[in-house]
Each structure stands twice: as structure tokens, then as C-alpha cells.
Amino acid sequence: MSLYIGLMSGTSMDAVDAVLCDIKPDRVQFIDAHAVSIPNELKQRLENACRPDLSVTDYQYLAREYAALCADATLQLIEKAKVEKQAISAVASHGQTLWHAPPKHSGQVGYSIQLNDADWLSVQVGLPVIFDFRARDLALGGQGAPLVPAFHQFIFTNTHRAPIAILNLGGIANISYLDTQKGIALGFDTGPANTLLDQWIERHQGKRFDQQGRWAQQGTLQVKLLEALLNDPFFQNSPPKSSGREHFNLAWLERFIDEPYRPQDVQRTLLELTAKSAVDSFQWLPESPTQLIVCGGGAFNSFLLERIAQCLPDKVTLADSAQYGVAPQHVEAMAFAWLGWCFDNNKPANLPAVTGASRLATLGKRVNA
Numbered sequence: 234m235s236l237y238i239g240l241m242s243g244t245s246m247d248a249v250d251a252v253l254c255d256i257k258p259d260r261v262q263f264i265d266a267h268a269v270s271i272p273n274e275l276k277q278r279l280e281n282a283c284r285p286d287l288s289v290t291d292y293q294y295l296a297r298e299y300a301a302l303c304a305d306a307t308l309q310l311i312e313k314a315k316v317e318k319q320a321i322s323a324v325a326s327h328g329q330t331l332w333h334a335p336p337k338h339s340g341q342v343g344y345s346i347q348l349n350d351a352d353w354l355s356v357q358v359g360l361p362v363i364f365d366f367r368a369r370d371l372a373l374g375g376q377g378a379p380l381v382p383a384f385h386q387f388i389f390t391n392t393h394r395a396p397i398a399i400l401n402l403g404g405i406a407n408i409s410y411l412d413t414q415k416g417i418a419l420g421f422d423t424g425p426a427n428t429l430l431d432q433w434i435e436r437h438q439g440k441r442f443d444q445q446g447r448w449a450q451q452g453t454l455q456v457k458l459l460e461a462l463l464n465d466p467f468f469q470n471s472p473p474k475s476s477g478r479e480h481f482n483l484a485w486l487e488r489f490i491d492e493p494y495r496p497q498d499v500q501r502t503l504l505e506l507t508a509k510s511a512v513d514s515f516q517w518l519p520e521s522p523t524q525l526i527v528c529g530g531g532a533f534n535s536f537l538l539e540r541i542a543q544c545l546p547d548k549v550t551l552a553d554s555a556q557y558g559v560a561p562q563h564v565e566a567m568a569f570a571w572l573g574w575c576f577d578n579n580k581p582a583n584l585p586a587v588t589g590a591s592r593l594a595t596l597g598k599r600v601n602a
Contacts, residue, residue, distance in 0.1 A: 236264070238310060238360075239570030240303050240326040244404020244428045244478050245530065246276050247441055251306040252566035253314050253321075256574040261388060265314035266563050269306040275299070282348070283331050283478055292348070299329055300350035304357035323361040323599070325573025326354060327565075333477035335376040336589075345377045351600045359602050363573040366596045370583045375590030378475035382409035382420030382587045384568035389526070392557055398515075398522035399554070400541075402531025403565060404428035405476055406511050409587075410518045417519060420587040421472035424510035425481040426531045429503045432483050437496040443504075446536025452501030459502050459509070461489045468510055472517050473589035507531070508540035521546050528554040532561035572596060 234255050242249045248268045255262040271279070275298060282295055307324055328347030335343040351364040367377035385399045389411060396412040406426035410419040427442065434443045443449055465485075467476055490499065515521055525545060531537055532553045542551045554561050575582040581593035 234320065235574065236316065236321045237570040237573045238307055238321060238324045239566040239568065239573065240306065240324060241566040241569055242271065242327070242329050243530075243565065244330065245431050245442070246271055246279050246329065246404075247431070247530075249302050249306045250562065250566040251310040252563050252570055253310055253316070254567055254570045256571055261567060261571055263559065263563060263567065264316075265310060266560075266566070267306060267310040267313050269302055269309065271302065275302070279329060279331075279348070283482075285332050285334070287331065293350075296348050296350040297353055299348050300354040301357070303354050307354075307358045307360075318359060321360055322577060323363050323573050324354070324358060325363045325569045325576075325597070326351065327366060327569045328364060330477055332479050333378065333475065334479070335371070335378065335475050336374060339374070342374065343371050343377065345371060351598075355600050355602050361599055361601045363576050363597045363599045365598045366569070366572055369594045369596050370588050370590045373590035373592060373594055375583065375585065375588035376473050376475040377588065379407040379420055379422055379587065380572065380583065380596070381407065381565060381568045382418060383582050383584050384564075384571050385409040385420070386411055386418045386584070387571065388559060389557065393524065395523040396520060397524045397526060398518065399526045399528065400511055401564065402426040402507070402527055402529040402534075402537070404431075404478065405481065406507060406531070407475075408511065408514050410522065412519065418584055418586065419472070419518065420584065421514070421517065422475045423514040424468060424476070424507065425503070426507050426529065428478050429481055429483070429486060430500065430507070433486070433496070433500055433503060436483065442530075443500065443534065446504055446534045448497055449500040449504040450536050452495065452497035452499070454505055455494055455498050455502045458489060458494065458499070459505055462486075462502070462506050463510065463513075468513065473587060475588075504534075504537055505540060507537060508544050511541060512544040512546075515546070521549060523548070524550045524552055526552050526554055526557065528559070528561040528564040530562060
């Protein structure tokens with residue numbers, strides 16, 4: 234067995250997801266998973282830290298606290314899965330993205346800040362930790378994101394002969410396009426998914442997320458607002474492209490709210506923004522996929538899925554990753570477990586066609602226990 238633990242906390246900052254996988258050169262087998270919620274007080278400080286001028290001291294204290302949560306998730310998963318610690322090759326920790334600033338034009342080198350304390354995490358769990366997966370791609374002129382399309386290619390390539398697309402509905406939505414027959418693998422961020430929906434309902438309802446999209450269903454779509462939001466240059470830019478909450482946040486949203494909309498109407502419009510921007514992204518694909526497979530936390534928002542289905546072109550079917558043996562909420566953490574395995578096996582794990590990097594590269598760094 235080749236056991237790896239993947240750790241992921243996304244743009245929504247709701248929890249640290251830990252997944253244990255057995256990874257082979259031709260497959261990834263899910264074994265078990267565990268999630269630890271990010272406490273409200275820490276979540277607030279993480280949100281406040283999403284700025285480019287965070288002090289080194291504040292970063293270090295916050296990184297240590299975040300790493301403690303990652304350690305809890307890791308140790309609780311090991312206990313839950315009833316595996317011996319020494320059987321685990323490494324923990325692959327993405328970290329919490331605080332600021333993502335990819336290059337805006339050719340020749341510029343961007344940067345991306347993932348909160349992490351890999352040395353401290355490694356000491357606490359007694360295992361090697363692989364981390365900092367985005368830096369090498371950025372150094373090669375790439376966006377450093379999205380990284381999951383390479384994993385989508387690994388696990389979904391043999392499921393279809395016709396072109397398919399995988400839509401990851403995390404805090405930010407990203408799409409992967411796979412055409413096995415032509416050997417094409419593409420991907421890019423399409424825009425906000427859960428991040429604005431979660432922030433808006435937390436402000437107005439005190440809830441972390443909109444269960445099944447029920448609050449959005451109570452609202453009325455505001456077409457004028459939707460059109461204004463879709464006019465943001467991000468949606469017009471061609472790939473490679475990536476984004477985060479440093480762009481799509483409540484301050485960004487408030488610039489477009491010039492009328493006294495009901496909060497539920499804004500929520501309804503934000504949900505439509507996610508659905509429409511995702512499907513509109515098909516314009517950047519070589520051809521329309523035959524099926525759109527959804528994953529990520531947004532896959533549990535039934536109203537969002539309903540709206541995506543209604544926006545899809547004819548003959549494109551909608552499915553979720555569970556139909557292919559991968560639970561939607563586990564895909565991203567599994568992806569980073571696989572990226573950790575790729576690092577240890579010296580396998581390139583970026584896709585230059587996705588990120589815009591100048592070449593393939595092995596991603597990450599490693600600290601030993």
C-alpha cells in the first residue's frame with residue numbers, strides 16, 4: 234500500500250478536510266475521511282488575514298493555529314481509519330489560501346500565499362509533510378491554479394470516450410475539460426461558487442451556508458444586477474485564468490448594489506451568477522462536452538444544480554462525481570493526497586495548458602518528521 238493523507242481547506246473556510254488514500258500509478262483508492270470545522274473565531278481572523286499586507290508576526294501566529302487544526306484533523310482521521318501511523322507515507326497539506334495574485338500578462342511572475350506551518354504540523358503528527366504546491370508553477374510563469382484538473386485527468390480519463398467536463402464547485406468554481414481520444418486536458422477558474430453565497434448568507438442570516446439553496450429560492454432573480462456582475466473583466470478574459478476571494482468578495486459585490494435589493498434577491502442572483510458563469514465558460518472549450526460532472530461542496534446545493542442543468546446546452550447531461558465512485562466533498566483533498574504522491578515519485582503534476590506555465594514540473598516541498 235502507498236498511503237497518503239490529503240488536507241484541504243478551501244476559499245469558503247468552513248472546515249479542514251482530511252482524506253486517506255491508497256495511491257498507485259494507475260488509480261487512487263479512497264479509504265476514509267474526516268473533517269474538522271474551523272471555529273468561528275478563527276474563521277473570522279482568517280478572513281481578516283486575506284490581504285496582501287499581513288504582518289509576518291500575525292502570519293506566524295495564525296499559521297501555527299491553523300496547523301494545529303490540521304494536526305487534529307490528521308490524527309483523528311488516522312484513529313478513525315484504524316491504520317498504523319508508520320504505514321502512511323506522508324501528509325500533503327494545501328494550506329489556507331490568503332491571497333492569490335497570478336501573473337496578469339506574459340513575462341510577469343505572480344505569487345500565491347497559502348497559510349501553513351509544515352514543520353510544526355510534521356512534528357505534531359509525526360509524519361513527513363508535503364506542502365507549497367503552487368510556487369513552482371508560478372515560478373514558471375503559470376497561474377499556480379487550478380491544480381485539480383491534473384487529478385481530474387488522472388481519475389476520469391478512462392470513464393468516457395467523448396469529451397467531458399468536471400466542474401468543481403468550491404469557494405471558487407473551476408472547470409476541467411477532458412477529451413481522451415484527442416489527448417486534450419484543459420482547465421481554468423470560471424468565477425465564484427460558494428464563497429459569495431456563503432459570505433452573503435452569513436452576513437444576513439448568521440448561517441455558514443445556504444442549505445440546498447433554500448434561501449436563494451425565496452428570492453427573485455435581479456437581471457440588471459446579474460448583467461452588471463457578469464460584466465466584470467474576469468468573465469471576459471480567456472484562459473489561463475484563476476481567481477480567489479481577493480477578487481470575488483463582499484466589497485466587490487457591494488460595488489454593484491445600487492438599489493435596495495432584498496437580501497434573498499441578491500442571494501438568488503449570486504446563485505445564478507455561479508450557474509451562468511460556469512456554463513458560459515464552455516465558450517473557451519474546444520467543443521461542448523457530452524457530460525458535466527460536478528464535485529465540491531456546491532454539489533450539495535440542489536437549487537444550484539437545478540439552475541446549472543437548465544443553463545446547459547442541449548445534449549449535455551449533468552452528473553455528480555459520486556456516480557463515478559468519488560464523493561463530491563472529497564475530490565479536492567484527494568487531489569492533494571495525489572499531488573503528494575506525485576512529489577514523492579518525481580512525477581510532474583501541473584498542466585501547462587491549464588496554468589500557462591512554461592513547462593511541466595514536480596510540485597511541492599517536503600519536510601520530514
